[in-house]
Each structure stands twice: as C-alpha cells, then as structure tokens.
Amino acid sequence: MTARLLHKAYGRRQVLRGAELTVYPGQLVAVVGENGAGKSTLLRALAGTLAVDRGEVRVRGRLGYCPQEPVLDPGLTALQHLRYFAAAYRLPSPAPGRALARELDYERYLGTAAGAMSGGTRQKLNLTLALLHDPDVLLLDEPYQGFDWETYLRFWKLVEERRRRGKAVVVITHLVFEQDRFDVLAELSGGVLRPRPVAAQHVPSGHAASQHSAPRHPAPGDAASEDQGRRSS
Numbered sequence: 001m002t003a004r005l006l007h008k009a010y011g012r013r014q015v016l017r018g019a020e021l022t023v024y025p026g027q028l029v030a031v032v033g034e035n036g037a038g039k040s041t042l043l044r045a046l047a048g049t050l051a052v053d054r055g056e057v058r059v060r061g062r063l064g065y066c067p068q069e070p071v072l073d074p075g076l077t078a079l080q081h082l083r084y085f086a087a088a089y090r091l092p093s094p095a096p097g098r099a100l101a102r103e104l105d106y107e108r109y110l111g112t113a114a115g116a117m118s119g120g121t122r123q124k125l126n127l128t129l130a131l132l133h134d135p136d137v138l139l140l141d142e143p144y145q146g147f148d149w150e151t152y153l154r155f156w157k158l159v160e161e162r163r164r165r166g167k168a169v170v171v172i173t174h175l176v177f178e179q180d181r182f183d184v185l186a187e188l189s190g191g192v193l194r195p196r197p198v199a200a201q202h203v204p205s206g207h208a209a210s211q212h213s214a215p216r217h218p219a220p221g222d223a224a225s226e227d228q229g230r231r232s233s
C-alpha cells in the first residue's frame with residue numbers, strides 16, 4: 001500500500017498536510033500520535049471511507065478495515081453479520097468467521113444480537129468482519145479497546161500469523177509497552193507522518209528504503225507494480 005501527499009481538512013481544521021506512507025507485504029506498522037493528531041482520519045483515508053482533499057492511495061490486493069467504533073446492526077446476531085459479510089466478500093460460507101469467533105473466544109455469542117453484546121464482544125465481531133476475507137492489507141484503528149488480556153494476546157497471535165503469511169498490517173496504537181512488536185513506528189504530527197526508531201526493523205527483501213524515512217525505515221517508494229489503485233485527487 002502506498003499513500004502519497006494526503007491532505008484533509010474539516011472546515012478550516014487542516015488535519016492531514018501531506019501525509020505519506022508505504023507499507024510492504026509482511027510488515028507490521030504502528031501509527032502513533034497525540035489525541036486529535038488525525039490518526040483515525042488517516043486510516044479512514046487509507047481505507048477509502050473518507051474522501052481526501054488531495055493525495056493518492058494505492059492498494060495492492062484486498063483491503064480489510066476495522067474502524068474504531070464497531071459498525072454493526074444492533075438487531076442482527078453475530079452469525080447473521082458473518083453471513084452478510086461472507087456474501088459481500090463472495091466467500092462460499094461463513095466458516096472462516098466461525099473459526100475466527102473460536103480463536104477470539106466468542107463463539108457462544110454467535111446467536112446474540114449485536115445490540116445485546118458487551119463492548120468487548122462487539123469489538124471482537126468488528127475485528128472478525130475486517131479479517132473475514134483474509135485481506136492482504138489490514139487497517140486496524142485501536143482494535144483491542146475493551147479486550148481482556150487473554151483476548152489481547154489472542155489478537156496478537158492472529159496478527160503475527162498474518163504477518164508470517166506476508167500480509168501487511170497497520171495498527172493505530174497508544175500503548176507504549178507494545179511498540180517493539182512493530183517493524184515500523186510512524187508518528188503523525190502536524191499532519192505528516194514521521195518515522196520513529198523501533199528495536200527491530202523488518203524490510204522484506206527486494207524492497208529499498210526511500211526518501212520518506214530515516215535510514216533504517218522502509219517508507220513510501222516504488223508503487224509501479226501495484227495492481228489495484230484508488231485515486232483521490
């Protein structure tokens with residue numbers, strides 16, 4: 001995924017001022033920044049659910065997006081959501097959703113209406129819907145709010161397993177203690193993304209770092225081989 005020169009204002013409030021990001025297959029990227037810095041705005045722009053004023057986002061492969069607030073129909077059960085999204089993604093069955101419900105330990109609530117679920121269970125379902133079609137690029141906006149510790153660990157197992165299979169994952173996080181899990185830390189400040197050092201860097205072979213990043217960070221680069229794109233300028 002490559003995002004170039006993203007600009008977004010809400011009225012006179014200029015939130016994104018040329019934010020740029022490149023995420024390679026198999027990379028785990030954290031977006032950090034102060035409250036109100038524009039992290040959710042950035043993720044919505046990357047996901048294509050928010051039109052930017054200027055800039056371009058290109059995505060190679062399938063995209064999954066888990067918004068901060070679960071977007072669920074309170075009258076539908078978890079299983080109905082899984083069926084609905086499986087059909088939307090043209091999956092033959094909701095079986096992958098059931099497997100994820102098992103992994104995230106909420107299978108017993110599959111028959112419960114979203115409106116009657118706890119916040120944590122709603123968030124698990126929200127995450128499941130983003131993972132259902134095994135996306136190549138996964139965008140997660142503070143995905144574990146309301147998770148207990150056990151679920152938080154299960155969440156990271158799911159993410160690590162995807163990373164091993166070459167899937168790219170971008171996570172908005174406020175949790176300082178987990179930041180060494182990531183290959184890249186990108187701090188949103190003043191409407192632009194700046195790389196921050198992390199303990200270990202993961203740059204898939206064949207990809208060169210480029211001008212956006214400090215020397216040890218991969219960053220916006222070659223988008224020439226991308227096969228699916230979205231223009232927003």
Ligand SMILES: Nc1ncnc2c1ncn2[C@@H]1O[C@H](COP(=O)(O)OP(=O)(O)OP(=O)(O)O)[C@@H](O)[C@H]1O
Pocket residue numbers: 010013015033034035036037038039040041042
């Ligand atoms: N739909 C909107 N209309 C007007 N202003 C908005 C809208 N959405 C966000 N904003 C403003 O844009 C700025 C960035 O908001 P955003 O939610 O993207 O920040 P954030 O970094 O994700 O914040 P947090 O860490 O608190 O979740 C804030 O000042 C917010 O008030």
